[in-house]
Amino acid sequence: EVQLLESGGGLVPPGGSLRLSCAASGFTFSNYAMTWVRQAPGKGLEWVSSISGSGVNTYYTDSVKGRFTISRDNSKNTLYLQMNSLRAEDAAIYYCAKDTGTGESLRNHFDYWGQGTLVTVSS
Amino acid sequence: EIVMTQSPATLSVSPGERATLSCRASQSVSSCLGWYQQKPGQAPRLLIYDASTRATGIPARFSGSGSGTEFTLAISSLQSEDFAVYYCQQYDKWPLTFGGGTKVEIK
Numbered sequence: 001e002v003q004l005l006e007s008g009g010g011l012v013p014p015g016g017s018l019r020l021s022c023a024a025s026g027f028t029f030s031n032y033a034m035t036w037v038r039q040a041p042g043k044g045l046e047w048v049s050s051i052s053g054s055g056v057n058t059y060y061t062d063s064v065k066g067r068f069t070i071s072r073d074n075s076k077n078t079l080y081l082q083m084n085s086l087r088a089e090d091a092a093i094y095y096c097a098k099d100t101g102t103g104e105s106l107r108n109h110f111d112y113w114g115q116g117t118l119v120t121v122s123s
Numbered sequence: 124e125i126v127m128t129q130s131p132a133t134l135s136v137s138p139g140e141r142a143t144l145s146c147r148a149s150q151s152v153s154s155c156l157g158w159y160q161q162k163p164g165q166a167p168r169l170l171i172y173d174a175s176t177r178a179t180g181i182p183a184r185f186s187g188s189g190s191g192t193e194f195t196l197a198i199s200s201l202q203s204e205d206f207a208v209y210y211c212q213q214y215d216k217w218p219l220t221f222g223g224g225t226k227v228e229i230k
Contacts, residue, residue, distance in 0.1 A: 037167075045159075045167065047209055047219035054207055061218045108214030109157040111178060112164035 002026040002112045004096050005051030009117030014111035016121075021113055030054070033099035033106045036081050036120040038092035038114070048094070049081065053103045062091075079087050083119070091121045125149050125213050128223035135230040136201050144225045146211035148196040155215035158187055158196045161224075163208045170209075171196065201227070 004067050005018040008020040022034070036048040049070040050059045070084040079096050100109030136142045146156070154174040159167040169178040171187035174194060184199040191200040198205055206229055211222040 022143055044224050045161075045212070045221040047221065048213075050219075059217055100169075100172065107172075108155075109169060109172040109212065110167075111169050113168070115166055 002098065003114050004098065004112060004114035006094065006096055008113045009094065011118045011120045012086055013123045014087060014121055015111060016087065017082070017084045018119060020081040020083065020094055020096075020119075022081075024040035024077045024079065024096075024098070027098070029072075029077040031071055031102050033104075034072060034079045035097045035099060035108075035110055036070065036079075037095045037097055037110070037113075038090075038119075039095070040089075040092040043092075046092070050099070050106060050108070051079070052106060056103060057106075059106075086119075086121045088121050091119055093118050124218055125216055125220050127134050127211055127213055127222035129211055129225045130211075131225060132223070132229060133226045134162050137230045140230075142157040142198040142201055142205075142227055144198075144209055144221050146189075146196070148192045148194075149211055151191045152156060152213040154190050156187075156189070156194050157162055157214065158185075159210045159212065160205075161210065162205045165183050167210065168177060178181035180204070191196045198227075 003025045005023045035050040051070045054070045067085045071080045095116045096108035096114045098112040128147045128154040130145045156174045161167045175187045208224045
């Protein structure tokens with residue numbers, strides 16, 4: 001059974017940093033691209049960042065470029081999102097999701113999702 | 124950035140009736156379109172990808188159609204578990220973008 005478990009969310013002041021983790025199990029992690037999607041309270045879904053199976057190729061939405069870094073440790077079956085210079089508008093539930101594409105091929109639709117971790121940005 | 128517009132924002136439907144949800148792209152996304160269902164307090168679930176292919180385990184009452192800029196998600200006979208928010212998502216071009224969602228509520 002595929003499972004994705006996010007952690008690392010919490011309350012951080014504006015300008016602060018957090019590192020989110022997503023522990024994966026039930027599939028060959030290194031074979032699949034992974035993604036972070038966020039959802040502000042009461043709002044819709046927003047794609048944040050994606051990474052290929054090897055970790056070589058990464059993609060970001062413009063609003064987080066230069067502040068967020070996506071990475072993965074395939075030996076630990078874990079996806080990460082390092083978030084720096086956090087802003088109020090970054091507050092959201094952050095979901096990790098598994099891409100349906102294998103290896104370096106991103107299909108960019110997502111068949112398994114974690115339950116999310118809440119990031120609150122406030123002084 | 125490709126803007127995805129969903130309509131209506133809210134759809135009131137009686138159980139057993141058919142529901143039709145629309146999604147429009149600001150430019151052509153070919154067939155690179157997915158639909159997700161999200162219930163309160165839960166993560167989204169993939170229903171449809173490539174505009175019309177049902178994801179694994181999705182009941183046949185869900186169907187997707189369209190290409191280019193106009194897409195439709197149809198639910199043939201609404202069950203109690205289908206009342207939720209539905210999002211479309213394009214993946215033809217970066218950045219990936221979602222529509223604002225359609226809430227399907229009980230009439």
